[in-house]
């Protein structure tokens with residue numbers, strides 16, 4: 001037997017309704033904020049991610065599903081959506097059509113991580129990317145969207161952690177200070193961190209290794225290296241969040257796992273989750289459009305994991321309108337059966353949800369099945385009914401059975417008002 005690949009999961013019919021609830025809530029929610037949906041291809045040129053996310057990051061250095069195709073092109077299944085959305089923004093010149101572009105997405109992503117609860121190799125995200133504004137209002141809007149969406153869905157125990165990793169000037173100065181601080185500990189660091197020490201020391205702050213975290217406890221804080229402009233930007237973001245009644249705490253070492261961030265970075269986590277507690281992460285990336293070949297364009301966004309959202313959400317099936325079939329058509333003889341499908345098609349065209357039997361079963365077993373599936377009405381047709389252009393309509397709740405002429409059927413069903 002061939003099983004699904006490790007770290008990938010089927011979403012079976014008893015779960016798909018939960019996904020659809022999230023999906024429809026998201027579309028409605030984003031419309032309220034005036035965001036438009038963008039969809040990008042499942043795979044992109046590998047270079048997009050290595051240049052966009054950063055060679056030194058875990059994602060690019062060890063988690064991407066990459067291959068060389070038959071034409072010799074290096075391709076990668078997308079591990080995140082910011083770089084593809086930026087690529088699309090540049091390619092289609094969206095910046096020239098509007099001074100700000102507010103985009104959102106929902107998509108399937110791939111990272112070869114070690115699977116555990118809340119962490120899979122194929123997973124789903126929704127998120128937003130806003131292009132064109134360098135101002136703190138954009139940061140606050142993006143953060144508010146993520147926070148308020150979780151709240152709307154009823155997720156409590158949210159923690160928002162916020163940081164600013166400043167502009168280029170700030171990070172250049174900080175990089176040197178961090179190197180000075182880490183130099184005496186260099187031999188205690190892992191090989192990966194030793195390599196990052198030269199090329200990208202800020203990456204070391206994102207370590208998951210306990211003894212490295214210990215070393216970093218007394219490391220200089222990036223907050224002390226912010227320029228005057230960085231500082232006032234960060235102060236404004238904080239004050240806007242206060243105004244929106246969104247509580248947050250500052251975590252000065254939060255750099256996040258992707259290299260493109262400038263200034264604001266943030267994560268929202270929930271205590272309802274286990275070790276993988278980040279519901280979403282995001283921030284500002286004012287240089288990425290330029291890095292990927294576009295005109296300098298400030299931007300900010302976030303992405304949230306849908307699997308984690310579902311883990312944090314205790315959705316109750318009763319809160320959701322299960323899509324049970326309204327009408328079941330039962331043909332009692334071979335002669336009638338082909339007619340059942342015609343009647344079913346006709347009723348569907350009039351807006352009813354209708355199913356027919358595919359196993360040529362008996363009336364008794366079909367009524368049992370109709371009951372089990374919470375069907376509202378069974379329409380029973382035998383040879384007599386066929387000959388006289390009538391049907392038997394059985395109300396499955398009351399058990400009451402009525403003879404109805406075929407040309408009055410729609411009217412009768414509409415009156416039943418199920």
Ligand code: HAM
Nearest residue numbers: 080082119120123278279280281282283301302303305
């Ligand atoms: P990220 O932090 O890599 O950011 O991912 C965002 C969210 O996706 C995480 O907080 C988590 O909920 C979910 N996630 C990530 N990896 C997995 C996994 N293996 N299994 C399940 N869920 C996962 C980004 O992807 C950035 N593109 C966010 C962004 C948008 N920044 C600016 N704009």
